[in-house]
Amino acid sequence: ALVTSQLFYKETSTLAPLLRSMTAPYIMANVFQTLWTAAFRPKYSSTWNKYVSFGMLSGIAYSLSRAHKKFVSTAVPYNQWEYLIFGLPIALHFGWTTAASLVNLNGCVSQIDDVSPQTVAWTGHLSVLAATLLGLYITWERRAPIYGLVISWALTAVKDGMSKRIAATADAPATAVGVYGAKTQERLSRVGAVLNTGLSVLVTGMMVLAHRGIGGGSTSGSSTATNIIP
Numbered sequence: 081a082l083v084t085s086q087l088f089y090k091e092t093s094t095l096a097p098l099l100r101s102m103t104a105p106y107i108m109a110n111v112f113q114t115l116w117t118a119a120f121r122p123k124y125s126s127t128w129n130k131y132v133s134f135g136m137l138s139g140i141a142y143s144l145s146r147a148h149k150k151f152v153s154t155a156v157p158y159n160q161w162e163y164l165i166f167g168l169p170i171a172l173h174f175g176w177t178t179a180a181s182l183v184n185l186n187g188c189v190s191q192i193d194d195v196s197p198q199t200v201a202w203t204g205h206l207s208v209l210a211a212t213l214l215g216l217y218i219t220w221e222r223r224a225p226i227y228g229l230v231i232s233w234a235l236t237a238v239k240d241g242m243s244k245r246i247a248a249t250a251d252a253p254a255t256a257v258g259v260y261g262a263k264t265q266e267r268l269s270r271v272g273a274v275l276n277t278g279l280s281v282l283v284t285g286m287m288v289l290a291h292r293g294i295g296g297g298s299t300s301g302s303s304t305a306t307n308i309i310p
Contacts, residue, residue: 094156094157095156095158095162097156098150098151098154098156098158099166101150101154102147102150102151102166102170105143105144105145105146105147105150106143106144106147106170108139108143108146109139109140109143109144109147109173112136112137112139112140112143113136113140115136115139116133116136116137116139116140119132119133119136120133130188130191131185131188133184133188134181134184134185134188137177137180137181137184138181140173140177140181141174141177141178141180141181144170144173144174144177145174145218147170147174148170148171148174148222148224148227149222151166151167151170152167152222152223152224153222168226171224171226171227171230172226172230174227174230175215175226175227175228175229175230175231175234176230176234178211178214178230178231179211179230179231179234179235182207182210182211183207183234185203185207186200186203186204186207189203190257190258195257196257197255197256197257197258197259197260197261198260198261200257200258200260200261201260201261201262201264201265202261204261204265205261205264205265205268208235208238208265208268208269208272209268209272211231211234211235211272212231212235212268212271212272212275212276214231215227215228215231215232215235215272215275215276215279216228216275216276216279219231219276219279219280219283220279220283223283223286223287224283225279225280225281225283225284225287226280228276228277228279228280228283229276229277229280231272231276232272232273232274232276232277232280233273235269235270235272235273235276236269236273238265238266238269239266239269239270239273242262242263242265242266242269243266245258245259245262246262246263246266249262
């Protein structure tokens with residue numbers, strides 16, 4: 081949509097400067113996306129090469145973060161349709177690639193020869209904590225509830241996966257890879273999902289009130305009151 085829009089928005093459009101500022105990071109996100117698909121070649125499936133896919137996914141997330149920040153911090157007003165065309169897809173993909181990067185990292189660690197259960201478990205725990213904190217920070221600082229909800233969705237998926245694993249491995253040794261730390265992972269994911277959902281709802285409410293002129297204006301990192309859902 082961001083590419084196609086260049087054909088329909090004139091240079092004199094009030095939205096043109098915003099679209100230009102988003103173009104460079106958006107192009108970089110697509111470059112990293114292309115390189116990520118190449119990382120599935122067999123030669124990138126062993127040793128340190130397997131971390132290339134994690135690096136490319138992280139590059140996508142970072143690039144989309146820059147484009148997302150341009151969009152939510154603009155002083156240029158946009159309507160609901162323009163948000164649905166430009167803002168929503170960026171926020172969704174930014175959130176998804178953030179979560180996917182961490183999932184990919186965990187997959188890489190779990191494939192290490194003779195990896196210890198503790199290493200796998202702590203990588204998972206730290207990844208959930210990172211996702212939770214990133215979700216909370218971006219949601220609050222940028223007034224971006226959609227990002228927080230995507231992170232919440234991802235953490236809920238982790239929680240559900242851990243619950244199924246715990247039930248399926250009830251008779252397995254507690255120190256086995258994938259079993260060790262599963263209950264802690266499930267709890268951390270549940271808490272992270274609840275926190276991100278709660279903050280996303282709170283931020284949405286604050287934005288609605290600000291849009292109606294109730295309870296104060298915008299804060300650091302937020303867009304103007306006109307742009308109600310960044």
